[in-house]
Structures are given as structure tokens and as C-alpha cells.
Amino acid sequence: MADKYANGRTRSSKPYRLADGRWGAKVSYRDEWGQIQRVAVYAPNELEIGDRVDEVRRRLGEGLPASDDGATVAQVTALWLTTGLESEDRKASTKATYSTLARKHIVGRAIGGVSLKALKPATIQAWLVEMRRAGLAPSTARQTFTVLKMVLRFAQRNDMIARNPADAVERPRVAHREAAYLSPTDVQRLLGAASSSRYAPLFELLVNTGLRRGEALALMWRDIDLDERTLRVRGTLTRVDGDLVVTDTKTAKSRRVVHVSPTVERILKGLKARQAAERLASGSVWHQTGYVFTTEFGEPSDPRNALRAITVAAKKVGLGGVGLHTLRHSAASVMLTNGVPLKVVSEVLGHSSVAITGDVYGHVAPDIAADALDRLGGALSLPDMALGGENLVQKVVQTQQ
Numbered sequence: 001m002a003d004k005y006a007n008g009r010t011r012s013s014k015p016y017r018l019a020d021g022r023w024g025a026k027v028s029y030r031d032e033w034g035q036i037q038r039v040a041v042y043a044p045n046e047l048e049i050g051d052r053v054d055e056v057r058r059r060l061g062e063g064l065p066a067s068d069d070g071a072t073v074a075q076v077t078a079l080w081l082t083t084g085l086e087s088e089d090r091k092a093s094t095k096a097t098y099s100t101l102a103r104k105h106i107v108g109r110a111i112g113g114v115s116l117k118a119l120k121p122a123t124i125q126a127w128l129v130e131m132r133r134a135g136l137a138p139s140t141a142r143q144t145f146t147v148l149k150m151v152l153r154f155a156q157r158n159d160m161i162a163r164n165p166a167d168a169v170e171r172p173r174v175a176h177r178e179a180a181y182l183s184p185t186d187v188q189r190l191l192g193a194a195s196s197s198r199y200a201p202l203f204e205l206l207v208n209t210g211l212r213r214g215e216a217l218a219l220m221w222r223d224i225d226l227d228e229r230t231l232r233v234r235g236t237l238t239r240v241d242g243d244l245v246v247t248d249t250k251t252a253k254s255r256r257v258v259h260v261s262p263t264v265e266r267i268l269k270g271l272k273a274r275q276a277a278e279r280l281a282s283g284s285v286w287h288q289t290g291y292v293f294t295t296e297f298g299e300p301s302d303p304r305n306a307l308r309a310i311t312v313a314a315k316k317v318g319l320g321g322v323g324l325h326t327l328r329h330s331a332a333s334v335m336l337t338n339g340v341p342l343k344v345v346s347e348v349l350g351h352s353s354v355a356i357t358g359d360v361y362g363h364v365a366p367d368i369a370a371d372a373l374d375r376l377g378g379a380l381s382l383p384d385m386a387l388g389g390e391n392l393v394q395k396v397v398q399t400q401q
Contacts, residue, residue, distance in 0.1 A: 012057070015049045018042075023049040027056045027066065039066040065159045073119060073148075074112030076155050077102050084154040091247045093238040098147050105131060105144045106151065116161050121168040124148070128172060142172040179360050180321055181329040190322065194313035199306045201267050202293055203313075203327060208263050210331035210349050213324040214238050215254070217301055218246045219292040224268060229260040231268075233350065237300060244300050254350035268292070332361050 013026040024042045031037050041056055043049040056066050081099055088095070106112055111119075111127040124145075131141045149166040156164050182190065187207055194200045205216055214236030223232040233256050235246040249255050260268070271292055278296050279286045287298035294301060307324055314322035328349070335345045346357035 012041075012053050015046060017046075025049050025053050027053055027060075029060050029066070037066075059162055062162075065162060070115050070117055071160065072112060073114050073116065073151070074107040076116065076160060077106050077112065077151050080151045080154045084150070092240045092245065093236075093247050096240045097143075098150075101140070101144045101147050102151065105136070105140075106148055111148075116155060119152075119161075119165050121165045124166055124169045128169075138172060138174045142174050145169075145172055179329040179332070180326055181333040182319070182322070182326060184334060186317075186319060187327075187330055189317045190310075190313055190319060193316040194310065197309045197313060198296075199301070199309040201271050202301070202306055203310060203324075205264060205267050206324060206327040207331050208261060208267070209258055210328050210335070210345075211258070212236065212250070212254075212328060212350075213303055213306065215249065215350075217291075217293050217303060217306070220290045221272075221292060222290065224260075224292065226260065226265060226268065229265070230257050231260055231264075232257050237303065239303070244302065249350070251350065251352040253347075253352050256347070256350050258348065329361075332357075336361060 011028045013028075015023050015025045017023055022042050022044055023046050024040060026038050026040055028036055028038045039056060041049065041052045043052045060066055081102060085095055085098060090098075109127065109130065111123065114123055127148075128141060128145065131144065132138075136144075145166070149164065152161065152164045152166050155161050191200065191204055191207070194203050197203075202216060205211065206213065209216070209231075211233065215233045217237040218235045219231065219233075223234060225231070233249060233254060236249055236254075237244060237246050239245075240247070275294060275298075278294075279288075279298065282297050285297055289298050289300060291298075291300045303324075310322060310324055310327075314320070332345055332349060335348070336342070342357055343354050345361075346354045349357060351357045351360075
């Protein structure tokens with residue numbers, strides 16, 4: 001009987017009618033271990049059963065599973081969370097974000113109850129529409145779509161589905177938004193309003209270095225070298241599963257050495273003195289963690305508390321839409337408008353490429369370009385008498401005559 005299945009060929013039984021009126025057939029094939037397997041195929045009538053058998057044969061011939069799995073999207077997502085995602089080499093904070101999105105917007109929505117067999121591109125498109133109508137931010141919908149695509153890719157690798165239906169769906173677009181930034185005057189107003197806050201030194205450091213919030217809060221005293229006037233960015237402080245932990249930087253280039261200016265030196269020395277006083281006042285309850293930014297008991301500062309503090313300060317001076325990242329954007333904007341080359345700004349910010357810097361801060365480029373062209377014109381302009389008192393065009397015309 002083995003020769004009948006040679007070279008991956010299949011066999012099928014004659015169609016037969018079931019008691020409920022449907023038609024069926026059985027397709028036999030050898031699996032990757034050489035074992036004979038049989039799959040039942042059903043259709044509502046005799047005309048369609050042949051097409052169903054041909055479809056199964058085609059899938060088997062292409063090395064695909066005979067049929068898609070009957071598990072639901074929610075069930076596969078749960079499996080992916082505990083095996084697929086857990087085994088991936090990603091930051092803990094990224095895994096936590098993906099897990100939250102998957103549970104809330106995939107398992108927790110109607111698409112979670114759809115079986116893999118029934119999942120079509122149109123189903124996914126309807127799910128995207130559902131999220132949009134629910135008021136989900138476009139960036140969140142886009143990221144959740146990415147997670148679903150990863151879940152379905154996991155199912156495909158494990159022979160649960162033949163093809164990934166998400167591949168046929170266009171990834172949600174997110175409108176480009178220019179980075180919000182403050183003028184130097186507004187920065188001074190904001191810092192003045194926050195001067196009484198425990199987080200005032202953090203705000204001042206961010207706008208004077210361009211560090212990300214998590215990068216600044218992850219700084220430890222061993223990363224600071226005032227003799228060499230440098231600080232080293234090694235990680236980012238974030239909350240994962242309720243705990244504050246230091247994870248890898250956003251990109252490889254985010255691990256960088258940043259120059260310590262006199263202003264930053266003053267900020268750091270002030271923090272050092274404050275910590276020394278608080279350590280004495282706290283006594284035995286002080287936790288020696290080594291962080292630059294701490295609570296009054298030495299624990300790492302919570303990013304959420306810093307965000308609340310800057311929101312309060314911004315409200316005092318009537319500045320809307322201000323967050324901790326606004327200070328980073330403001331630092332970049334000031335550097336660019338003061339003639340610092342884009343590549344240098346990119347390195348200071350720790351971007352993975354200059355292209356990202358140019359894209360994020362494109363709103364600054366027109367002014368810089370205008371100034372550059374004005375300087376170019378001034379440098380190359382010739383005095384009227386440079387051509388013997390004649391205009392260059394006139395000189396050419398006369399020569400041709």
C-alpha cells in the first residue's frame with residue numbers, strides 16, 4: 001500500500017451521502033513521519049464535494065495542513081502569550097505592552113471568538129473598524145494589528161492555518177504628527193512653575209540633555225563622571241507588571257555617552273547634596289539603590305509621578321499638551337535652530353538613524369534651510385564691478401554677438 005502514497009500523493013474515497021443530507025469524502029496521505037493520515041471532507045451537495053477534495057489535495061501538495069485549526073483566535077492568542085511571545089528576544093516592557101494589547105483588544109473583543117477556520121481578511125478589517133469606532137487611538141490600533149499578525153504568524157508556523165489572513169489586510173495608517181516643542185521662553189516659564197516640585201531637577205536635566213524620560217530616571221551615580229564631564233546612558237526605567245525595572249535602551253544607538261555641560265553639572269551636584277541630606281534624615285529606612293533620581297527614601301522615582309508633576313506645572317502657566325517628552329523635543333528644536341548639524345543632534349538624542357531625526361523634527365527644517373540658502377547666496381554673490389562693470393548676462397550676450 002506504501003507505493004500508493006509515494007512522492008506525497010494522496011488518495012480519496014468515493015463521495016458518500018450522510019444522514020443529514022450533506023456529502024462527504026475521506027482524503028488519505030502520508031505525514032512527515034511516514035504515517036498514513038486521513039481527513040474527512042464535507043460539502044452541502046455532491047457537486048461541491050469534488051472541489052473540497054481538490055482543495056485539500058492542493059494544500060497537502062504545498063506542504064500545508066489539510067485544514068485550518070478549529071481553535072479560536074482567543075485560544076491561539078493565549079497560547080502565543082505563554083509560549084511564542086515569552087520565548088522572543090524582546091524587552092520586558094515591550095512584552096508587557098503586547099500582552100496588554102492582546103488581552104484587551106484581541107481576546108476581549110468579538111474577533112477573539114472567531115475560529116481560525118472562519119477568520120478572513122474581511123473579519124480583521126471589521127475588527128479594525130470596531131476599534132476605530134470605539135475611539136481607540138490610531139497608533140494603538142496599528143500596534144494591536146501588529147500583535148494580531150504576530151499571533152497568526154505563530155499559528156501558521158505551528159500548522160494551525162495555511163495562510164495568514166492578516167497579510168492581505170493593509171496595516172492601519174497613523175497620520176504624521178510633528179513633535180510638539182516649547183520655545184526657550186516657554187521652557188523657562190515651565191521650569192519656573194515647577195521650581196518647587198521634587199521633579200524640577202529632572203525637568204531641567206531633560207531639556208538640557210535631550211534624554212528620554214526613562215533614560216534619565218535609570219541613571220545611576222556610577223554612570224556619572226564629572227571629571228570627564230560625561231554621563232552614560234545604559235538603560236531605561238519603566239514599569240513592568242507593576243514593578244519599576246531597568247530594561248534595555250530603545251535602540252542600540254540609545255546606549256550612548258552624553259556631555260555634561262556646566263548647567264547639567266550644577267543639576268547633578270544639587271541632586272547629590274539633596275540625597276545626602278535625605279539619607280541622613282531617613283536613617284534606617286533609607287534604601288541605597290544608587291539611582292540619581294530617587295524618592296526621599298532612596299527608591300527609584302516613578303515616571304507616572306513625574307508626569308503628574310509636569311502636567312500641574314504646565315497648567316499653572318497655561319501650556320497645554322505638555323509632557324515629559326516635550327522637553328526632549330524642545331531640546332532638539334533649540335539645537336537645530338541654533339545651527340547644530342542634524343547628525344550631531346541625532347547622536348545626542350540616541351536615534352537609530354539620522355532619517356528618524358529629520359522626520360520627527362521636520363518642522364524645524366524650513367527655517368534652517370532658508371537660513372542656509374541665505375548664507376549661501378551671500379557667500380557666492382559677486383559685486384557689480386566684478387565683471388568690469390557689466391552684468392554677467394550682458395557679457396555673455398555681447399560675446400555671442
